[in-house]
Amino acid sequence: MAGNTEPLSPRSKLAVTAGRAAAAVSRAAGRGSGSVIGGKVALRLDPDLLARLAQHLDVVLVSATNGKTTTTRLIAEALRANGGVVSNALGANMPAGITSALAGGSDSQYAVIEVDEKYLAGVARDVTPKAIALLNLSRDQLDRAAETRMLAEHWREGLSSSKATIIANADDPLVVWAASSSPNVVWVAAGQEWKDDAWSCPSCGGVLQRPGDDWVCGDCGFRRPVPSWALHGDYVLDPHGSSWPIQLQLPGRANKANATTSAAVAASFGVAPQVALQRMYTVAAVAGRYDVVAYENRDIRLLLAKNPAGWLETFSLIDPPPAPVILAVNARGADGTDTSWLWDVDYSRLAGHPIRVIGDRRLDLAVRLEVAGVDFQVCGSAQEAVATCPPGRIEAIANYTAFQDLRRVVGN
Template identity: 30%
Template sequence: MSLKSSLAMMVGKTSYFVLRNILHRGGTSLPGKLAVRIDPDVMTNLAEKYDVIVITGTNGKTLTTTLAARVLREKFGTIITNPSGSNMIQGITGTMLTAKAPKKGARPVAVLEVDEANVEEIARQLKPKAFVLTNIFRDQMDRFGEIYTTYDKILKGIRLVPDATVIANADSPIFMRGDLPNPKIYYGFNHLPADGDMRAPINTDGILSPTDHSILHYHFITYANQGYYFSKTDQFARPELDYAVTKLNQLTPTFSNFDIDGQTFQIEIGGMYNIYNALAAYTVGRFMGVDAVQIKKALESNAQIFGRQEAITVDDKEVTIVLIKNPVGTNQVIDMMKTDSEPFSLLTLLNANYADGIDTSWIWDADFESLHQTDVRKVAVGGQRYRDINVRLKMAEFEDIAIYEDIKQITKAIKAMPTKRVYIAATYTAMLQLRAQLAQAGYIKNRLGE
């Protein structure tokens, strides 16, 4: 180990100690940032000590990472991970540097959520054992551009480690692009007969065949561009699945019950999109040798997930915090709300910081109009870009929208809602601000949701 690397590790660990034990603050981003500034390659010294699993994609990274870590703990014990979603190079560096040193001869597992634009650098330094690909949707176009640009960033990282296994969501046709020598494992949905012939809705991204760029057809669609696709102009089709959701038993706002390869599982979180995340975690577990009984136990834990459908009680209100950041994810959140049989209120918080994406035009492609199919009784808006989301909801024909210009008013706003059940749909930094406010008021006790 070079003197520069030794100094970087010492500074990172010392700053982490000060933050946690003296200043009583959480987070690994600052220690990682300091370490990377001293030695950008500081993590290369850790590469031989860990089996690293990288989880990346547009939506579902945080939940998939959390569930996969729970699954792997059933066999491996302590798992190194970044549950708060600090998924860029400085956050991951901090996570690795501040992890408890492995016992002599032990080879611990690190399950890391990685921002799509950071996959190449993480792969170069940590040489992952596997890459888990969740999906690619239009997201933060100011950072990533179109979906194919995003996928190219991921491919650059995968190609650096040709022996690593690619664990891909085969229902997403974009992952069939790129000539990769890596071993591959595919997961997806087989819950409906493969006898339909339909096209994706207008304005759906990522529905072109990678072989001849014709528009794909589907036997069935789960949501957006995902499903059992095939081409009518050549032999291209979704590959055979190694692990599959074979039945949807019950979907509610608070839990999802489904079968994977004939065995029933339940996760204490709503939405079909979260079943994909659970299936990805199941696939990671099987890849790492965890048996189905152990996986079932891990998935059915009801521990809260940081900022992802966190259920919080605020006086007499049942509050659910959901993250939104792009049209597809927002539409899935709305679909989850449609399964709620009780009346509810909705508060939407829109920020436009770097971590959110500074371009908020995506709200015009989200189907807020379909909220009229729910029993929503009150709609309110807040966040830095409250004016934007207020106009969008007005155009969706909502009236009497409550406006909260100051994020510090949100606890008061929750208490003012006319219904017992309240959903808060927030972009990432707005969610962090909200959690800090609720924690200060004593409504949130945990720091990381894990």
């Protein structure tokens, strides 16, 4: 348990108060939760506030390209078996948003914090985490985020002096290379569906060989470490050889992998796998993701997919043809303005589904679907897309701001 510390200084208290006021004004103006602007105001008044707010907490950081928000939620639920938890549950994962979240956790024991990949090393330096979960690294917003190996190198350098327990995915070579600089690593066999960013060795640049579930560099010998935790079908295997059933309301293999990593994190704080997994079952949706919403005599399931790896996982979740699918893509600041990633997604997997295409970049997506040989219809709005689908179930897959747009339309 984190030790007791001195109370916040008058300056820090003023910063927290000012941040809350700024957030309240933002909410009143209808500009969202206000967590980011509130955190920015607070940090402007006290640049060391993030570290001060974290000093009494046992902090867990979660970072990855995909699965951060869901895994953060699962870990938070598991740790609530031991005590109070504060978390940035809505995904504001840069320093300002994290600061706002921690400002509400004065009575908590734990902080479970999702961190944007680019900011992980800096946040880890500020908050002195007890554990850091590293899930995966894959190509994402090319106009904002660094190339994946550069991100892995940034992680490797930033975490080399960390005293935290690193819980890392043994199946992702980039994550393994990044985590290997740390003295205390717990390896988890969580799987890696998307491999297109991990064919070359991050250590020497050689070609990785992938015999079965293993991987190894034929040039320098860099290889998959032996995991102590593993996802095996519908079970978590713990370091003692015991298997624990995974029963989630959240769909798909990726969420079973998230649950496996979450169980390993919870165990490092003394929460037994059986208890942790039972608590994870209570999570039915995460910030609207996976929700099924009744709208215009249809049941619309809302699925978020922000990059090629995320789209690949999402395609495995949807109902089989002829279930209608709405695809929505924007390219605003939060999404990344470069849509070249569309060409890395195998949209031929949607063959047989009636497809409706919406969003700011619907024409870019339409060209991609045309090349993939998939039938589709371009619609001017979400309302039009829904109206052209028959009553019943609709699968809606959207990237970040398109997902928020869709939630506003269907009332979720």
